[in-house]
Amino acid sequence: MKILPLFQILVAAAIAAPVPITAPPASPAPPARAKLSVVATTPDLASLAREIGGDAVDVKALAKPTEDPHFVDAKPSHIVTLNRADVLIDGGAELELGWLPALLESARNDKIAAGSPGRISASAGVQMMEVPSTFDRAKGDVHSLGNPHFLVDPVRVKLVIAQITEHLSLVDPQSAPMFAANRKKFEAALDLKLAEWQKLLAPYKGAKIATYHKDFVYLAERFGLNIVEELEPKPGIAPSPAHLAKVIGTMKSNNVKVILVQPFQNRKTAETVARQTDATVLDMPEQPGATKNTDSYIAMMDNLVGTLAKALGGAK
Numbered sequence: 001m002k003i004l005p006l007f008q009i010l011v012a013a014a015i016a017a018p019v020p021i022t023a024p025p026a027s028p029a030p031p032a033r034a035k036l037s038v039v040a041t042t043p044d045l046a047s048l049a050r051e052i053g054g055d056a057v058d059v060k061a062l063a064k065p066t067e068d069p070h071f072v073d074a075k076p077s078h079i080v081t082l083n084r085a086d087v088l089i090d091g092g093a094e095l096e097l098g099w100l101p102a103l104l105e106s107a108r109n110d111k112i113a114a115g116s117p118g119r120i121s122a123s124a125g126v127q128m129m130e131v132p133s134t135f136d137r138a139k140g141d142v143h144s145l146g147n148p149h150f151l152v153d154p155v156r157v158k159l160v161i162a163q164i165t166e167h168l169s170l171v172d173p174q175s176a177p178m179f180a181a182n183r184k185k186f187e188a189a190l191d192l193k194l195a196e197w198q199k200l201l202a203p204y205k206g207a208k209i210a211t212y213h214k215d216f217v218y219l220a221e222r223f224g225l226n227i228v229e230e231l232e233p234k235p236g237i238a239p240s241p242a243h244l245a246k247v248i249g250t251m252k253s254n255n256v257k258v259i260l261v262q263p264f265q266n267r268k269t270a271e272t273v274a275r276q277t278d279a280t281v282l283d284m285p286e287q288p289g290a291t292k293n294t295d296s297y298i299a300m301m302d303n304l305v306g307t308l309a310k311a312l313g314g315a316k
């Protein structure tokens, strides 16, 4: 979205607006310490920030759970939110290249500039898959620095929460022991869940699957699934009839029975392919809150693994 000058003036006015004066508290109790304002680009990162930050943080996500993280609809409210943020967590690896840089420029907040303690780029501490040796942006591929959809791998998530803990502790040293304790607790919960998820998917090692976008490669690697085809010819490029014909052929010859889609992808196209291959379209939202009872990272992963295990079990 292009941001108009008038719009920037309105935003500047909103930022400069005085905080309303409220009556002093009646009790002599000391005022509560202000919570850190943590902004995450996507709900999955926001959920991780809540796990680590606990009561010391107030966390907001810019993208809706049902929005494509590559193509988020930039809004005036996002600029205000970023202007007031103490900490920004982004996925990095150009996941948000299409929308975040313009918002940050308008928000003018040094606390969350790249390289500041208040800026966490999740990809910085993560081993990336599919890093291209050469890259031609003209072809439209949106995975220019490698595949940025790594949060569906619980092991890589541990590296991300380590970074979140480190940065939050720099910004709010007083709360550092609490952040460290929260990290330990969340890691233990994640380890228990990972064992459970591995057990659930163990019978389907090597199962062949198709996906709409290249957004399940880390999940497939972690749990030993085999992605045979993507409906998109390149990440971010809509499927052409010629490409879909090739996908259908490959799916048939490999007997692929599931197609994984997210809420913002073209389900109709996936259903057309599914009809011709006798496959099932699986709703697999990677963002907490996209469907009922998936408000945390672990609940979201529970939903993904459960949906997959059920479908692959039925397909046997």
Ligand SMILES: [Zn+2]
Binding pocket: 070, 142, 143, 148, 149, 213, 214, 215, 235
């Ligand atoms: Zn992508």
